[in-house]
Amino acid sequence: xxxxxxxxxxxxxxxxxxxxxxxxxxxxxxxxxxxxxxxxxxxxxxxxxxxxxxxxxxxxxxxxxxxxxxxxxxxxxxxxxxxxxxxxxxxxxxxxxxxxxxxxxxxxxxxxxxxxxxxxxxxxxxxxxxxxxxxxxxxxxxxxxxxxxxxxxxxxxxxxxxxxxxxxxxxxxxxxxxxxxxxxxxxxxxxxxxx
Amino acid sequence: xxxxxxxxxxxxxxxxxxxxxxxxxxxxxxxxxxxxxxxxxxxxxxxxxxxxxxxxxxxxxxxxxxxxxxxxxxxxxxxxxxxxxxxxxxxxxxxxxxxxxxxxxxxxxxxxxxxxxxxxxxxxxxxxxxxxxxxxxxxxxxxxxxxxxxxxxxxxxxxxxxxxxxxxxxxxxxxxxxxxxxxxxxxxxxxxxxxxxxxxxxxxxxxxxxxxxxxxxxxxxxxxxxxxxxxxxxxxxxxxxxxxxxxxxxxxxxxxxxxxxxxxxxxxxxxx
Ligand SMILES: C[S@@+](CC[C@H](N)C(=O)[O-])C[C@H]1O[C@@H](n2cnc3c(N)ncnc32)[C@H](O)[C@@H]1O
Numbered sequence: 001x002x003x004x005x006x007x008x009x010x011x012x013x014x015x016x017x018x019x020x021x022x023x024x025x026x027x028x029x030x031x032x033x034x035x036x037x038x039x040x041x042x043x044x045x046x047x048x049x050x051x052x053x054x055x056x057x058x059x060x061x062x063x064x065x066x067x068x069x070x071x072x073x074x075x076x077x078x079x080x081x082x083x084x085x086x087x088x089x090x091x092x093x094x095x096x097x098x099x100x101x102x103x104x105x106x107x108x109x110x111x112x113x114x115x116x117x118x119x120x121x122x123x124x125x126x127x128x129x130x131x132x133x134x135x136x137x138x139x140x141x142x143x144x145x146x147x148x149x150x151x152x153x154x155x156x157x158x159x160x161x162x163x164x165x166x167x168x169x170x171x172x173x174x175x176x177x178x179x180x181x182x183x184x185x186x187x188x189x190x191x192x193x194x195x
Numbered sequence: 196x197x198x199x200x201x202x203x204x205x206x207x208x209x210x211x212x213x214x215x216x217x218x219x220x221x222x223x224x225x226x227x228x229x230x231x232x233x234x235x236x237x238x239x240x241x242x243x244x245x246x247x248x249x250x251x252x253x254x255x256x257x258x259x260x261x262x263x264x265x266x267x268x269x270x271x272x273x274x275x276x277x278x279x280x281x282x283x284x285x286x287x288x289x290x291x292x293x294x295x296x297x298x299x300x301x302x303x304x305x306x307x308x309x310x311x312x313x314x315x316x317x318x319x320x321x322x323x324x325x326x327x328x329x330x331x332x333x334x335x336x337x338x339x340x341x342x343x344x345x346x347x348x349x350x351x352x353x354x355x356x357x358x359x360x361x362x363x364x365x366x367x368x369x370x371x372x373x374x375x376x377x378x379x380x381x382x383x384x385x386x387x388x389x390x391x392x393x394x395x396x397x398x399x400x401x402x403x404x405x406x407x408x409x410x411x412x413x414x415x416x417x418x419x420x421x422x423x424x425x426x427x428x429x430x431x432x433x434x435x436x437x438x439x440x441x442x443x444x445x446x447x448x449x450x451x452x453x454x455x456x457x458x459x460x461x462x463x464x465x466x467x
Contacts (some may be wrong), residue, residue, distance in 0.1 A: 026344040053417065054336050068444075070411075070420075070443060070445065071414045071443045071444060071445075072225075072417075072418055084443055087414075088444060090225070090228055090231065091227060092225060092226055092227045093203075093226060093227075098225040098228050098414065098415075099230045099443050100231070100268065100414065101268060101270055101411045101441075102228075102231075102232070102268040102270055103268075103270060118227055118231070125255045137213075193266075
């Protein structure tokens with residue numbers, strides 16, 4: 001994989017992860033600046049049901065506003081959005097969310113690929129997507145699309161991942177991107193915000 | 196990735212062909228999801244070009260049937276969101292106990308799992324005999340399946356767990372007969388159902404109901420269309436009737452929402 005430059009401007013950050021990603025998210029959020037200039041959208045695989053758990057865990061660690069997405073909700077900079085369990089999360093041209101209860105993709109709903117691809121089309125070269133720990137390959141195709149639209153693909157260093165398979169697949173299959181250790185992610189995101 | 200190559204104008208032209216040739220209006224569907232459905236089908240069916248795809252959709256009646264089936268999302272479950280069914284069972288349906296006759300509309304019923312779930316709850320509350328469930332969908336193929344009341348057997352374990360979580364206390368397996376791959380639900384349930392096509396975009400109100408369920412359909416519509424459909428539901432609900440939406444949908448931003456009162460924490464509203 002070739003090293004990629006960080007974009008001149010970041011209009012949205014999407015973070016995708018599966019098994020082992022909660023750990024990273026819980027490390028990132030306490031260190032994030034609270035005046036972030038773009039929305040952060042989080043798509044993780046989890047069971048339907050205990051819906052607000054992830055939102056509550058993150059909210060305890062930051063003053064940024066954490067929200068579980070409502071359908072047709074407007075996307076606001078400085079807000080953190082969590083894809084609800086059991087729906088795919090899509091982004092509309094008018095910067096609102098759509099939810100989609102269609103077939104699972106990579107055995108997953110929400111699927112990281114679906115949101116990465118949808119975001120890539122809308123935010124193009126002003127998009128940054130981070131793929132974290134996980135044990136399947138959901139998100140890899142999405143990162144390729146992000147590349148095609150000129151956005152930045154960031155991959156958690158598989159060596160720092162509890163479940164390295166997902167980031168490994170991304171490193172193998174995505175042409176251009178940046179590999180980051182879990183501990184460096186908060187700093188990286190804060191720097192994006194000053195661009 | 197095909198979405199790089201097909202722009203939004205091409206999608207709009209295709210949809211306007213569909214309206215002209217077949218009378219189905221998808222122009223107020225959520226653009227990102229309808230585009231995703233179209234590109235998915237285009238990819239699945241290996242057309243040589245988008246132009247050829249468009250031409251086939253426009254001129255081939257048989258293929259249009261497939262288009263309609265695949266563009267609409269028909270994923271559904273029995274007793275999806277157990278807490279919702281619990282609220283129906285405990286807080287809504289018992290109120291109909293004194294009514295001589297109960298009319299319920301399941302709009303966007305897909306293959307029927309929701310209607311059968313509802314019928315089971317009505318039966319356990321001893322209300323089914325005086326109920327009629329109108330189950331409608333835009334897509335005729337799913338209604339054919341719904342009428343049969345046969346669902347893949349491998350899902351039944353999950354459905355039965357949902358049922359128990361929703362407050363069901365019977366042995367769920369008494370409601371169906373199983374063969375190798377399918378569970379056929381009891382005909383005493385489907386006897387109380389009327390299946391019919393109805394397009395929420397273009398068809399009118401056809402009766403007055405005490406309860407309307409329309410779950411996980413409005414997520415596919417843009418805000419304006421959602422508001423039109425809320426008006427249609429308002430016209431189709433009796434005073435003090437109930438409207439139930441999907442777990443991520445809401446009446447809140449509709450200007451007339453104040454004339455409805457939300458029931459507890461579920462997505463159920465009562466018309467005042
Ligand atoms: C995801 S399914 C929801 C099924 C079920 N209500 C549930 O929540 O599990 C959406 C259904 O809405 C139907 N639908 C889509 N557009 C419609 C329209 N304009 N009028 C009526 N039904 C429509 C689709 O055919 C599909 O069966």
